[in-house]
Amino acid sequence: MTDAPRASNLPSGRMNGGRAMAEFLRLAEVGPMFGMGGFQLLPFYDALAQLGMRHFLINDERCGAFAAEAYARVTNRPGVCDGTLGPGATNLVTALIEGLNAGTPMIAFAGDTNRGHSWKNMTQECRQVEILRPAVKELIRVEQTSRVPELLRRAFAVATSGRPGPVLLDVPEDVCHGEHDFAAEDFAIDPTTLRAPSRRIRPDRTDIGRAAALIARAKRPLILVGGGIHLSQGYQALLALAEAQSIPVAHTMSGKGGIACTHPLSTGLFGRYSRISNELIEASDCLIVIGCKLGEIATKRYALPSRSIPLIHLEVVAEEIGRCLPAEVALWGDARAGLEDLAEALADDGRQARAARADYVAEIPRQMAAWREDAAARLDSAERPIHMARLCRELNRALPAHSILVADGGFAGHWTGLLYDTKTAGRHFIPDRGLASIGYGLPGGIGAALAAPGTPVVAIGGDGGFNMTLGELETARRAGVGLTVVVVNNAASGYVKALQHAMFRGRYQSSDLVEMDYAAIARAMGCNGIRIEDPEGLPAALAAGLAERSRPTVLDVIVTRDPARMLPAVDNRTVEIRQGDRVA
Ligand SMILES: Cc1ncc(C[n+]2csc(CCOP(=O)(O)OP(=O)(O)O)c2C)c(N)n1
Ligand SMILES: [Mg+2]
Numbered sequence: 001m002t003d004a005p006r007a008s009n010l011p012s013g014r015m016n017g018g019r020a021m022a023e024f025l026r027l028a029e030v031g032p033m034f035g036m037g038g039f040q041l042l043p044f045y046d047a048l049a050q051l052g053m054r055h056f057l058i059n060d061e062r063c064g065a066f067a068a069e070a071y072a073r074v075t076n077r078p079g080v081c082d083g084t085l086g087p088g089a090t091n092l093v094t095a096l097i098e099g100l101n102a103g104t105p106m107i108a109f110a111g112d113t114n115r116g117h118s119w120k121n122m123t124q125e126c127r128q129v130e131i132l133r134p135a136v137k138e139l140i141r142v143e144q145t146s147r148v149p150e151l152l153r154r155a156f157a158v159a160t161s162g163r164p165g166p167v168l169l170d171v172p173e174d175v176c177h178g179e180h181d182f183a184a185e186d187f188a189i190d191p192t193t194l195r196a197p198s199r200r201i202r203p204d205r206t207d208i209g210r211a212a213a214l215i216a217r218a219k220r221p222l223i224l225v226g227g228g229i230h231l232s233q234g235y236q237a238l239l240a241l242a243e244a245q246s247i248p249v250a251h252t253m254s255g256k257g258g259i260a261c262t263h264p265l266s267t268g269l270f271g272r273y274s275r276i277s278n279e280l281i282e283a284s285d286c287l288i289v290i291g292c293k294l295g296e297i298a299t300k301r302y303a304l305p306s307r308s309i310p311l312i313h314l315e316v317v318a319e320e321i322g323r324c325l326p327a328e329v330a331l332w333g334d335a336r337a338g339l340e341d342l343a344e345a346l347a348d349d350g351r352q353a354r355a356a357r358a359d360y361v362a363e364i365p366r367q368m369a370a371w372r373e374d375a376a377a378r379l380d381s382a383e384r385p386i387h388m389a390r391l392c393r394e395l396n397r398a399l400p401a402h403s404i405l406v407a408d409g410g411f412a413g414h415w416t417g418l419l420y421d422t423k424t425a426g427r428h429f430i431p432d433r434g435l436a437s438i439g440y441g442l443p444g445g446i447g448a449a450l451a452a453p454g455t456p457v458v459a460i461g462g463d464g465g466f467n468m469t470l471g472e473l474e475t476a477r478r479a480g481v482g483l484t485v486v487v488v489n490n491a492a493s494g495y496v497k498a499l500q501h502a503m504f505r506g507r508y509q510s511s512d513l514v515e516m517d518y519a520a521i522a523r524a525m526g527c528n529g530i531r532i533e534d535p536e537g538l539p540a541a542l543a544a545g546l547a548e549r550s551r552p553t554v555l556d557v558i559v560t561r562d563p564a565r566m567l568p569a570v571d572n573r574t575v576e577i578r579q580g581d582r583v584a
Contacts, residue, residue, distance in 0.1 A: 018043025038084025040111025065095030102434030137165030227254030228291015408461025
């Protein structure tokens with residue numbers, strides 16, 4: 001909506017707080033919302049119905065917030081979710097922290113007690129504001145019905161600025177049910193705050209100059225890109241810099257898709273799991289870190305890279321720079337803006353740089369080919385149970401360039417982080433690396449599918465994660481979502497079992513799951529369900545899932561039960577363990 005129709009569409013007059021909430025969201029053009037009702041927010045639900053807005057009942061508020069989070073990643077517009085007083089509100093916590101750590105814009109509502117009776121043992125009452133406050137970028141307690149639009153305006157401004165994040169509005173029952181005479185101007189909206197990033201800050205010019213000088217001198221510069229590239233949508237700027245200056249690009253799990261994985265300058269994942277990137281990092285003489293926190297997984301528990309390699313760090317949160325590794329040049333700013341400025345500062349050197357680095361970049365496809373040859377036995381494996389590498393290869397083959405793969409916490413995320421190839425830049429791989437909870441896959445897939453109708457969406461996760469949230473198959477079916485869910489069925493909390501195998505000499509405790517037929521469960525729930533025990537069956541099953549446009553398909557993929565073979569690696573590296581080590 002441009003501003004003119006929005007302005008002529010402003011509501012006014014007497015209405016309750018819930019109606020004011022819904023009216024504001026209507027004007028903000030939010031997408032489908034997810035939540036579970038309770039008495040406190042019912043006026044909001046009633047208004048949504050009257051205004052014809054899309055809101056989906058979810059079977060667990062955490063899943064509603066996961067769906068909203070994934071929706072926001074695909075659209076860069078705040079995802080909206082709600083929970084009622086007490087348990088509804090506390091169920092939001094895990095998914096809100098995912099959004100907080102991943103920098104995802106979200107607006108969440110929690111119903112709260114009627115202030116006329118608070119602290120008198122009301123049903124469902126708890127100290128939810130204290131519980132939720134550290135889970136969000138900002139928690140806003142709405143104390144007056146009249147202030148609903150003003151505080152929602154604030155919520156959008158916070159959610160979409162700087163590093164975006166979730167904002168929670170805690171709405172007491174009497175504020176939601178209470179009425180006020182609103183003026184049309186109360187509903188004014190700043191359209192720039194409806195999408196992240198709402199504003200872009202550029203790094204200091206002197207610092208850009210220093211960074212450019214460092215890059216110009218480097219023989220083996222390497223870009224390390226994190227999830228910030230998606231938040232900033234800096235794809236073109238990244239590709240332009242990498243190509244103009246002949247600089248290869250490695251990515252974190254969250255940064256996958258900064259450039260296409262299939263691009264000759266892409267060196268794939270770096271950190272805990274890597275194809276060729278880790279070696280390139282160690283051999284580099286200038287690392288350019290873009291929108292990446294350099295946390296545990298990216299740095300192999302802070303062992304990588306060596307501190308002797310000069311590092312340029314471009315990051316939108318100033319205090320993130322230097323937190324895990326000292327930066328020789330700190331660039332505080334938006335990823336896209338900073339990349340554009342670097343490219344401009346380096347423009348004169350382009351041809352010279354490309355000539356100087358010709359041998360260096362020519363190595364990349366050769367090294368990648370050598371890696372692929374080494375990995376071929378696993379990528380092409382015909383073994384039963386199915387090898388995870390083969391499953392990833394089949395995903396690479398089956399998923400078209402514009403599709404979205406949502407990857408759950410646990411092994412599925414790491415395996416696909418390592419082996420899945422995005423074919424174009426953009427949000428085509430969505431892992432929940434903010435908090436790395438298991439159980440994100442199915443609800444995240446619902447949010448992504450609703451955000452990109454017509455786009456093939458596949459959600460992959462473990463059987464443990466699926467067990468946690470499989471009630472949302474009902475939601476997906478009700479929503480008519482043609483989502484393909486790949487359940488990596490290893491009859492185990494595999495990550496835990498693999499660690500018990502490696503570190504505790506196979507003394508397994510609470511890491512086995514009972515054998516289940518998830519395809520049959522899906523069919524019983526009115527969804528499509530296919531069990532796949534032979535890798536040759538994967539292409540047809542994936543094709544059937546992608547062809548199903550109006551109900552979910554569960555692909556129950558039977559993979560190895562051997563805990564010695566679960567760790568995501570395509571080679572035979574044995575794990576060396578010292579006391580206190582974390583091996584994966
Ligand atoms: C909510 C939550 N609890 C625990 C963990 C720790 N954890 C990481 S992976 C994993 C195993 C998950 O099992 P499953 O989903 O079957 O995946 P698998 O490792 O078997 O592929 C666990 C328990 C987590 N990430 N999130
Ligand atoms: Mg499992």
